[in-house]
Structure formats: C-alpha cells, structure tokens
Amino acid sequence: MPQPISKHFIIEPLTDGIYAAIAKPGGLAGSNAGIVDLGDRVVLFDTFMSPQAAHDLANIAMQLTGHPVRAAVNSHWHFDHGLGNPALGADVTVISTRPTRALIAERVPPFIAEQKISIPCRLAELEKKFLNEHDPALLQEIGEEIDYYRLELVELPHLALRLPDQTFDQQMTLYGSARTAEVITFGGGHTVSDAILYLPDEQIAFVADLLFNGFHPWLGDGDPAEWLRIYEQIEALDPLVEVLVPGHGAVATPDALAALRRYIPVLQQLAAEVVQRGGTADDAAALRVPAAFCEWIGQPTFANNMRFLFERAAIASE
Numbered sequence: 001m002p003q004p005i006s007k008h009f010i011i012e013p014l015t016d017g018i019y020a021a022i023a024k025p026g027g028l029a030g031s032n033a034g035i036v037d038l039g040d041r042v043v044l045f046d047t048f049m050s051p052q053a054a055h056d057l058a059n060i061a062m063q064l065t066g067h068p069v070r071a072a073v074n075s076h077w078h079f080d081h082g083l084g085n086p087a088l089g090a091d092v093t094v095i096s097t098r099p100t101r102a103l104i105a106e107r108v109p110p111f112i113a114e115q116k117i118s119i120p121c122r123l124a125e126l127e128k129k130f131l132n133e134h135d136p137a138l139l140q141e142i143g144e145e146i147d148y149y150r151l152e153l154v155e156l157p158h159l160a161l162r163l164p165d166q167t168f169d170q171q172m173t174l175y176g177s178a179r180t181a182e183v184i185t186f187g188g189g190h191t192v193s194d195a196i197l198y199l200p201d202e203q204i205a206f207v208a209d210l211l212f213n214g215f216h217p218w219l220g221d222g223d224p225a226e227w228l229r230i231y232e233q234i235e236a237l238d239p240l241v242e243v244l245v246p247g248h249g250a251v252a253t254p255d256a257l258a259a260l261r262r263y264i265p266v267l268q269q270l271a272a273e274v275v276q277r278g279g280t281a282d283d284a285a286a287l288r289v290p291a292a293f294c295e296w297i298g299q300p301t302f303a304n305n306m307r308f309l310f311e312r313a314a315i316a317s318e
C-alpha cells in the first residue's frame with residue numbers, strides 16, 4: 001500500500017501499527033508526532049503546531065490502521081506540539097500532565113492573539129521585501145518564507161484553545177486489544193513538565209523535545225540538570241528502549257542522547273567563562289557555536305540558550 005501523503009509531514013513506519021510522523025520543512029507540522037494503533041483504537045502523540053496538520057495526522061492514522069483516533073497526548077505545553085488539538089473530534093480524549101494543562105491554559109490564548117497581529121504584518125513585510133530584491137538566491141529564500149506565511153495566514157482563523165480533557169501525575173496506561181502504551185512523566189527538563197509515550201513490547205519511546213536530533217534544543221523553559229537526570233530514567237526503562245522518536249529531527253537510537261549530554265555542559269562552561277571575565281548576556285549570545293554543534297539547525301536557539309545559561313551562571317556566582 002502506498003503511504004498516504006501530507007504536505008506537512010512524512011510517515012515513517014516503525015513496526016506494525018506504530019508510525020512516526022516527521023515534520024517537513026516549510027509545512028505546518030512544526031514538530032514530529034506519533035501514531036500508535038492499540039488494536040481497537042489509535043492514540044496520537046502530539047498534535048503539531050496547526051489544526052490543518054493535525055487533521056491530516058488523524059485522517060492518515062485512520063487510513064493506515066483502520067481504527068479511529070480516540071486519544072492524543074500533549075507531551076508538553078509548547079505551541080508546536082499542541083496547537084493542532086482543535087482539529088480532533090469531541091470523541092478524542094486529549095491527555096497531558098496536570099502542569100502541562102495549566103500552562104496550555106495560560107500561554108495559548110495570548111499566543112494566538114499575538115499571532116493574529118504578527119503574521120499578517122510579517123507577510124506584508126516579506127512581500128514588500130520581495131518586490132525590492134534582485135538577488136536570485138535571496139528571492140528564492142524570501143519566496144519560500146512568503147509561501148510559509150501564506151499557509152500560516154490561512155490557518156489563523158482555525159487557531160483556538162483546546163485544553164487536555166484528562167490529566168495524570170506520573171504515569172497512565174492505555175490498554176488496547178493489540179498492545180499497551182504507557183504515558184509517563186519523569187518531571188520536567190525541556191519544560192516544567194515533559195511526558196513520553198513508551199511502548200514496552202516494541203521497545204520504542206516517543207520522547208518529544210527531550211530529544212532534538214540535529215537541532216539546537218531550546219533549554220530556556222526548563223532545567224538542564226533535570227533534563228540529564230531524565231535521560232537516566234529513560235535509559236533505565238525495562239524493557240530497554242531501542243528506538244527513540246525525537247520532537248525534532250530523524251528517528252534515533254539511545255546513542256543520540258549522548259549529544260545533549262555533551263551540549264549542556266559545554267554551553268554551561270562557555271557561559272561561566274563569560275561571567276568570570278565580567279562579560280554580558282550579549283557577549284554570551286554572540287559566541288561562535290562550538291564546532292561539535294555547528295551543523296545543527298537553529299543557530300538563534302543557540303544564542304538564546306547562551307543568554308539563558310549566562311543569567312543562571314551570573315546568579316550562581318553572586
């Protein structure tokens with residue numbers, strides 16, 4: 001059977017009934033998601049950054065499995081993982097941790113209000129820039145950005161708050177006729193509260209933004225030390241996890257956890273050095289990306305991480 005197609009993501013089958021949905025650049029997925037067929041119903045892991053992409057995800061899940069979507073997990077509160085919630089039917093139970101639900105309630109309405117103002121402005125700016133540009137390479141780049149913002153503009157009226165219907169504190173088990181899925185939180189590292197979906201029989205875990213593969217991970221909404229502690233808990237899962245689906249980037253193995261274990265202390269050290277020599281947050285943000293991470297996507301995130309770690313190092317040195 002040919003894979004069903006969405007312009008927002010590609011489907012990567014992991015095993016029978018379990019699929020990773022990997023975001024396509026320029027589309028409205030914005031992050032990766034998961035489809036897990038429990039045998040009689042489907043649970044989705046994350047709902048992307050737009051109802052349009054989430055709508056495709058639910059339809060494709062039904063086509064691939066023949067079973068209806070009945071549950072969706074929001075891994076954490078970030079907009080690129082849960083703004084697709086409104087596309088899901090009333091018969092879909094949206095699940096998150098209790099702190100994640102509270103953060104969605106607090107942060108999503110002002111974000112949507114801000115998007116309704118900023119996206120038309122940004123698009124108008126880009127269209128003006130396009131008309132005044134002559135360099136073919138830049139025209140191509142601006143053209144791609146315009147295409148993206150046009151998609152966003154069409155999506156704006158559909159953005160709405162849809163809160164999780166059900167919360168859990170540490171772990172909840174979803175029992176199906178074919179398999180069992182565990183929704184687990186080990187606390188918060190990337191944000192205040194991060195949840196994963198663990199499939200013990202298949203040794204697969206969807207870990208959302210606890211793993212960025214080939215992207216700079218955003219550190220500033222969480223706690224880097226806790227993040228590394230959570231890695232130990234993921235590695236201690238029994239049966240062992242063999243396949244990890246990250247929030248951004250390609251499907252990985254547990255070896256990929258080593259990259260963040262290097263990244264966090266290296267950046268912390270750089271920030272501490274700036275504090276020691278009496279530098280500023282701007283100095284920290286202006287540092288060159290260390291060679292080991294210079295090919296990762298999202299250099300602005302590196303600069304923001306350096307600001308965040310500088311502030312923490314400055315407080316610690318007082």
Ligand SMILES: [Zn+2]
Binds near residue numbers: 076078190209247
């Ligand atoms: Zn995130």
